[in-house]
Amino acid sequence: MIPVKKFKEILLCKYGEIILKGANRKFFEDTLLKELRRRSARFGRFDIYYSQSTIYIVPLDEESDLDGMYASASKVFGIVAITRAAECEKNMDAILELAKTYIPDFLTGASTFKCDARRSDKTFEKDSMEISAEVGGALLEVMPHLKVDVHHPDITVRIEIREQAAYIHAGQQHAAGGMPVGSNGKGLLLLSGGIDSPVAGYMMAKRGMRLEAVHFESFPYTSELAREKVFRLADQMSDYTGNLLVHVVSLTHIQEVLMRDCEEDYFTLLLRRFMMRIASEIAIRNGCKALITGESLGQVASQTIEAITSTEDRASLPVLRPCIGLDKEEIIQISRRIGTFDISIEPYEDCCTVFTPRHPRTKPDLDKVRAQEAKTDFDTLVGEALESAYRIWTGPDRKERGENHG
Ligand code: ATP
Ligand code: MG
Numbered sequence: 001m002i003p004v005k006k007f008k009e010i011l012l013c014k015y016g017e018i019i020l021k022g023a024n025r026k027f028f029e030d031t032l033l034k035e036l037r038r039r040s041a042r043f044g045r046f047d048i049y050y051s052q053s054t055i056y057i058v059p060l061d062e063e064s065d066l067d068g069m070y071a072s073a074s075k076v077f078g079i080v081a082i083t084r085a086a087e088c089e090k091n092m093d094a095i096l097e098l099a100k101t102y103i104p105d106f107l108t109g110a111s112t113f114k115c116d117a118r119r120s121d122k123t124f125e126k127d128s129m130e131i132s133a134e135v136g137g138a139l140l141e142v143m144p145h146l147k148v149d150v151h152h153p154d155i156t157v158r159i160e161i162r163e164q165a166a167y168i169h170a171g172q173q174h175a176a177g178g179m180p181v182g183s184n185g186k187g188l189l190l191l192s193g194g195i196d197s198p199v200a201g202y203m204m205a206k207r208g209m210r211l212e213a214v215h216f217e218s219f220p221y222t223s224e225l226a227r228e229k230v231f232r233l234a235d236q237m238s239d240y241t242g243n244l245l246v247h248v249v250s251l252t253h254i255q256e257v258l259m260r261d262c263e264e265d266y267f268t269l270l271l272r273r274f275m276m277r278i279a280s281e282i283a284i285r286n287g288c289k290a291l292i293t294g295e296s297l298g299q300v301a302s303q304t305i306e307a308i309t310s311t312e313d314r315a316s317l318p319v320l321r322p323c324i325g326l327d328k329e330e331i332i333q334i335s336r337r338i339g340t341f342d343i344s345i346e347p348y349e350d351c352c353t354v355f356t357p358r359h360p361r362t363k364p365d366l367d368k369v370r371a372q373e374a375k376t377d378f379d380t381l382v383g384e385a386l387e388s389a390y391r392i393w394t395g396p397d398r399k400e401r402g403e404n405h406g
Pocket of ligand 2: 350
């Protein structure tokens with residue numbers, strides 16, 4: 001027989017204090033609530049509200065999927081810690097009873113613990129020290145092999161006496177951190193199929209940027225599978241960023257013109273200048289205030305400081321490069337953590353790798369790059385590419401439908 005749960009479980013989310021000071025506080029809190037409420041629809045019915053620097057996620061019926069909501073909420077930027085917690089009435093008997101039934105599961109495998117009580121309701125019958133001591137005593141009764149260690153406990157049991165009820169929990173974990181998506185403007189991510197650009201997007205979303213993405217392809221030199229891979233990367237990123245709109249732009253004609261009319265050594269540099277200008281146009285048309293790339297200084301020929309200078313020359317918005325000072329290994333670690341690595345290493349070609357010069361310029365002279373570019377009808381080519389653009393929504397809905405997956 002499945003034991004009937006005697007307690008009501010909810011989620012408590014803590015958000016970073018530092019970013020929330022002053023007049024912005026309410027804005028941050030409301031942005032977080034909106035994002036959590038949007039996500040919760042997939043997991044059932046929940047009441048979601050905040051009180052005293054904590055967000056409460058309360059399931060409204062038995063069918064609501066608390067585990068699913070936990071996993072999703074722990075990837076919401078702005079939330080620094082998350083825990084399941086059990087709720088009871090605000091009296092000592094109820095708290096001790098709940099501690100004895102709810103907490104032992106969390107202490108399995110631990111040798112030491114401590115209790116940490118907080119009361120925001122100062123009228124409560126006991127003070128924090130007394131609550132901690134009594135709950136500790138009750139837990140030792142049911143788990144006599146454990147020891148209390150107030151300095152380095154394996155597990156901390158927390159008791160919170162709030163206005164509306166008492167809560168007890170012992171499984172607090174770090175969550176996504178950062179700032180709520182949407183609290184720092186919108187940026188356009190140049191999303192290739194590689195390892196670096198999804199990480200760059202994740203890093204800027206973590207600082208509160210809402211993202212759109214642009215992907216450049218070179219059909220038929222690049223394949224349908226390469227495009228699908230990019231959509232799956234965007235789906236994966238959307239766990240953090242929320243639904244992600246991907247603009248897809250064809251560079252085929254531009255690449256053919258460059259091959260025909262320009263010196264091979266400048267080919268990649270010129271292509272990247274086209275990318276920057278097209279991305280700038282798309283960004284401006286869609287209210288994005290910056291471009292984001294996965295460039296890392298010196299990683300490849302097109303990422304020396306001279307090459308970056310040449311690329312940036314054609315951007316009309318700030319270009320954010322959050323990976324610029326990271327080693328490849330550090331970028332890989334992040335991409336593994338956010339789940340994009342395994343998709344990124346699938347071996348489909350990218351438009352940048354289709355026509356790679358044998359001797360790319362690593363320290364290009366900007367005047368020479370501009371002279372090469374002047375051999376093309378830059379504005380017309382950019383205009384044509386923009387006309388070829390189409391948009392695909394990626395994210396949880398698409399993931400659930402299994403649509404477009406290669
Ligand atoms: P990544 O691993 O992100 O592909 P990379 O190390 O392969 O990066 P490059 O190919 O030089 O480096 O690209 C540098 C940046 O330019 C990428 O991080 C990405 O932001 C952008 N970029 C490159 N190719 C494309 C593409 N096909 N579509 C959109 N953006 C691109
Ligand atoms: Mg690449």
